[in-house]
Amino acid sequence: MPPLEDEQLDAWRAFLNAHAHVTRAIGRDLAAAGLPDLAWYDLLWTLYRAPERRLRVNEVAREVVLSPTAMSRFVDRAEAAGVVRREPDPADRRALQVTLTDAGVELLRRMWPVYEQGIERHFAAQLDRSPQRLRAMLERMAESARRTY
Amino acid sequence: MPPLEDEQLDAWRAFLNAHAHVTRAIGRDLAAAGLPDLAWYDLLWTLYRAPERRLRVNEVAREVVLSPTAMSRFVDRAEAAGVVRREPDPADRRALQVTLTDAGVELLRRMWPVYEQGIERHFAAQLDRSPQRLRAMLERMAESARRTY
DNA sequence: CGAATATACATGCAGATGCATCTAGTGCAA
DNA sequence: TTGCACTAGATGCATCTGCATGTATATTCG
Numbered sequence: 510m511p512p513l514e515d516e517q518l519d520a521w522r523a524f525l526n527a528h529a530h531v532t533r534a535i536g537r538d539l540a541a542a543g544l545p546d547l548a549w550y551d552l553l554w555t556l557y558r559a560p561e562r563r564l565r566v567n568e569v570a571r572e573v574v575l576s577p578t579a580m581s582r583f584v585d586r587a588e589a590a591g592v593v594r595r596e597p598d599p600a601d602r603r604a605l606q607v608t609l610t611d612a613g614v615e616l617l618r619r620m621w622p623v624y625e626q627g628i629e630r631h632f633a634a635q636l637d638r639s640p641q642r643l644r645a646m647l648e649r650m651a652e653s654a655r656r657t658y
Numbered sequence: 659m660p661p662l663e664d665e666q667l668d669a670w671r672a673f674l675n676a677h678a679h680v681t682r683a684i685g686r687d688l689a690a691a692g693l694p695d696l697a698w699y700d701l702l703w704t705l706y707r708a709p710e711r712r713l714r715v716n717e718v719a720r721e722v723v724l725s726p727t728a729m730s731r732f733v734d735r736a737e738a739a740g741v742v743r744r745e746p747d748p749a750d751r752r753a754l755q756v757t758l759t760d761a762g763v764e765l766l767r768r769m770w771p772v773y774e775q776g777i778e779r780h781f782a783a784q785l786d787r788s789p790q791r792l793r794a795m796l797e798r799m800a801e802s803a804r805r806t807y
Numbered sequence: 808c809g810a811a812t813a814t815a816c817a818t819g820c821a822g823a824t825g826c827a828t829c830t831a832g833t834g835c836a837a
Numbered sequence: 838t839t840g841c842a843c844t845a846g847a848t849g850c851a852t853c854t855g856c857a858t859g860t861a862t863a864t865t866c867g
Contacts, residue, residue: 513774517782520789523796524781525700527803528677529723534803551674566846574678579824581847586823603832603845625662632673633666635798640669642786643795647672649784654676654683715816728854730817735853752815752862 535627542623545590545616548573550624552587553617556609563608565598592616684776691772694739694765697722699773701736702766705758712757714747741765 536546555572556562564572570580584607587593592613598604609617636643685695700722705711713721719729733756736742741762747753758766785792 527796527799530803647676650676654679
């Protein structure tokens, strides 16, 4: 492996910084609008786009990159808030399917404008003209890191 | 503000994913080597490169994007571990300077090979040929988000 | 100068996380 | 079919976080 160059290291630090600042800024925007955090959007949206709008707990966990433990409790909270529901999985009695409720879809809709504006202002507005290239690069990174599990 | 396009949104999700997976992978590598988390490296390194290797608590917090509360307690732990020390700031008696101990420098040195390899494998190896351009973009993002404080 | 305001850091409290562990249910294999 | 390793998910515990607040010091301005 070639040694790490200063420019690459600088890019890495910029990566960490950009993530921290942008997610914080969006989190603040959501909180200011009386809405839950970004993580809630991720959970709800992941279910929304899933086939039949339902996924098993561990599947959602993988999608949003949360440990099964954290997801189990996250679903507790989301269920208590009425935005998702746990239902038995007919195909496997160990498993539970998490499904989106109407209130969940509704929350998703309320969050989107605020979230969208945050992504737009802090992220998309700074992109070059080829978001695909960036996306491909980021996906290679995630893939590389995921493989080491 | 132009509406958010699908490609931009895809890039955003890839960004969140890449960050989550890569930092987790590096965290695991460090843990497997019996070393503390990435955040420790950030703290120590920030002090290491600071003028005179010392910064006030809130200054370090800003550098590594941690709330002052979190940093206060992080410094507690780091001090208990003997890698940093709190010293009164002669210029302001409210403030405390955090300084690196020899053991801190030593830990930094032990962590670097593992950390470097993680950055190299999961991040740098996936970069295009112009890390500067990516870096500039990421810095614009951080800057944009920071401004909204 | 002295009062009001602002800043640096610490801390009580209420969440939220990961790890190890537990329970229940699956599936393969002898 | 029964026994055993494996998987899905929940939970106790220790740890870490943010918010609101507290204490001490600095600064500003009438």
